[in-house]
Amino acid sequence: MKKIVIITGASAGMGKETAKFLAQHSYTVYGAARRVDKMSDLRAYGVKLLAMDVTDDASMSDGVRQVIASEGRIDVLINNAGFGSYGAVEDVSLKDARYQLDVNLFGAARLIQLVLPHMREQQSGKIVNISSIGGKIATPLGGWYHASKFALEGLSDTLRNEVKPFGIDVILIEPGGVKSEWGRIAFDSLVKVSGHTAYKPLADKFADAFKATEEKNPEPIVIAELIRKAIEAKRPKARYVGGYLAKPAVIARKLLSDRMMDKMIMSQIK
Numbered sequence: 328m329k330k331i332v333i334i335t336g337a338s339a340g341m342g343k344e345t346a347k348f349l350a351q352h353s354y355t356v357y358g359a360a361r362r363v364d365k366m367s368d369l370r371a372y373g374v375k376l377l378a379m380d381v382t383d384d385a386s387m388s389d390g391v392r393q394v395i396a397s398e399g400r401i402d403v404l405i406n407n408a409g410f411g412s413y414g415a416v417e418d419v420s421l422k423d424a425r426y427q428l429d430v431n432l433f434g435a436a437r438l439i440q441l442v443l444p445h446m447r448e449q450q451s452g453k454i455v456n457i458s459s460i461g462g463k464i465a466t467p468l469g470g471w472y473h474a475s476k477f478a479l480e481g482l483s484d485t486l487r488n489e490v491k492p493f494g495i496d497v498i499l500i501e502p503g504g505v506k507s508e509w510g511r512i513a514f515d516s517l518v519k520v521s522g523h524t525a526y527k528p529l530a531d532k533f534a535d536a537f538k539a540t541e542e543k544n545p546e547p548i549v550i551a552e553l554i555r556k557a558i559e560a561k562r563p564k565a566r567y568v569g570g571y572l573a574k575p576a577v578i579a580r581k582l583l584s585d586r587m588m589d590k591m592i593m594s595q596i597k
Contacts, residue, residue, distance in 0.1 A: 329353055329354060329355045330354050330355070330402040330403055330558075331354075331355050331357070331394065331398045331400055331401050331402045331403070332349055332354050332355065332356045332357065332402065332403040332404075332405065333357045333359060333377070333390070333391070333394060333401060333403070333404050333405065333438075333442070334346050334349075334356065334357070334358055334359065334405040334407055335359045335360065335379065335381055335405070335406055335407050335408035335434070335435075335438065336359075336360060336407040336408035336409060336457075337358030337359055337360050337366055337369065337374070337407070338358075338360035338361070338362040338363075338365035338366050339365060339507065339508045340505070340506075340507030340508055340509060340547050341407060341457065341502065341505060341507060341547040341550045341551065342358070342360070342405075342407040342408070343358070343365075343366070343369065343547075344546075344547040344548055344550070344551045345405065345407065345547075345550065345551040345554050346358040346366075346369055346372075346374050347369060347372045347374065347551075348548065348551035348552070348555065349551070349554075349555060350369070350372040350373045350374045351372060352555060354403075355373075355375070355398065356373070356374045356375065357374070357375045357376075357377050357390075357394050358374045358375070358376055358377065359376075359377040359378075359379035359390055359408075360377075360378075360379065360408070361378070361379070361380045363376055363378045375397075377390045377393065377394075378390075381408045381429075381430055381434025381435070381437075381438065382426070382429045382430060382433075382434055384437060387434070387437055387438055387441060388441060391438070391441040391442060391445075395445060400445060400449055401442050401445050401446065401452065402449075402451070402452060402453065403452070403453045403454075403455065403558050404438060404439065404442045404452070404453070404454050404455065405455040405457065405554065406434075406435035406438060406439070406454070406455065406456045406457060407457045408430060408431075408434060408435075409430055409431040409457065409475075410427075410430060410431070410509065410512050410513075411461075411469065411472040411509055411512060411513035411516075412424075412426075412427045412471060412472060412512075412513070412516045412520075413468050413469050413472065413513045413514070413516050413517035413520070413521075414468060414516060414517055414519075414520025414521045414526075414530075415467075415468055415470075415520070415521045415524065415526040415529075415530075416470040416471070417524075417525075417526070418520045418521045418524050418526065419470070419471055419520055423471075423520075424471040424474075427471045427472060427474075427475055428471070428474070428475050428478070430475075431472070431475035431476065431479065432475045432478050432479055432482070435456055435479060435482075436482060439454055439486065442454070443490065443495070446490075446493065446495050447490075447493045447495070449494075450493060450494040451494045451495065452493075452494070452495040452496070453495070453496050453498060453557075453558045453563070454483075454486070454490075454495065454496070454497045454498070455498045455499075455500060455554060455557065455558060456479055456482075456483045456497070456498070456499055456500070457500050457502070457550075458476050458479050458480055458483070458499045458500065458501050459476045459501055459502055459503075460501050460502070460503045460568070460570075460572075460573050460576045460577060461473050461476045462476030462477050462479060462480040462499075462501060463480070463501065463576070463577055463580050464576055464577075464579075464580050464588070464592070465477070466533075466592055466596075467529060467533065467592075467593075467596065468517055468521060468526070468529065468530060468533050469513070472513070479499075480499060483497050483498075483499050483565075484565070487565060496563050497565075498557045498558070498563050498564070498565065498566075498567065499565060499566045499567070500550065500553060500554060500557065500566075500567050500569075501566055501567065501568045501569075501573060501577065502550050502568075502569060502570040502573060503568070503569070503570035503571045503572045503573025503574075503576060504540060504541075504543065504544035504545075504570050504571030504572060504573075505544050505545060505546075505547050505549065505550055505570045505571070506544045506545065506546055506547060507547060510537065510541055510544075513537075514534060514537060517530055517533065517534060518530070518534065529596070532596045532597060533596050535597075536595055536596050536597070540571065540572075543571050544570070544571045545570060545571060549569050549570060550569055550570060553567050553569045554567075579591060
């Protein structure tokens, strides 16, 4: 029997690639996003499309109900929807900060609440939360993005032990650099928010450092493959790491003191 998957943020990048990849490997995939028109090409791979805004409760509830009505179960939820809004903490409005948390954290949390009753009834399921190495390491000018990912990590660690007795696994995926829309959105917000403030010199250096590494990012298929590995493991690990500089960065975080970590980060922003 094919496993039933819901993946959010399926209109671009890692989400679209994962939806396509899993559909090609015998999963029944529901790709969810606000921009349904951006997912139209996924139909050719058998992906079923859901119009879903992860900041709108009714939209998420309707999407889960639609999948249950059609399939009778949900085996895998992949919380992939997210974006990076960059700018100095002093410069970012709290309205924008709340929206960052709504998309990256609270949307994921609400979908988890919606699917858990069905997974508990099945006594099985996988919840995959797409975090980031930015949920382990914080750089300047990404405060609210990092706050959202650090929080998602903590939420996942709590949830993992709460739902384990019901046969449900909670898995974190921590990508490093990957080719996607994410970088352009983060860069554009950085320039808009802090490109003309007291933090402009730092923002300019950060933008240059970002551009220098952008070409080294692998295609999003590396994360799609990692997700498949995680959901097919009999005893999945709590965390999987992939993408440009992901493993070295996580190892450095474990080994270095905070002061040394700060020096290493700032040495890359010249």
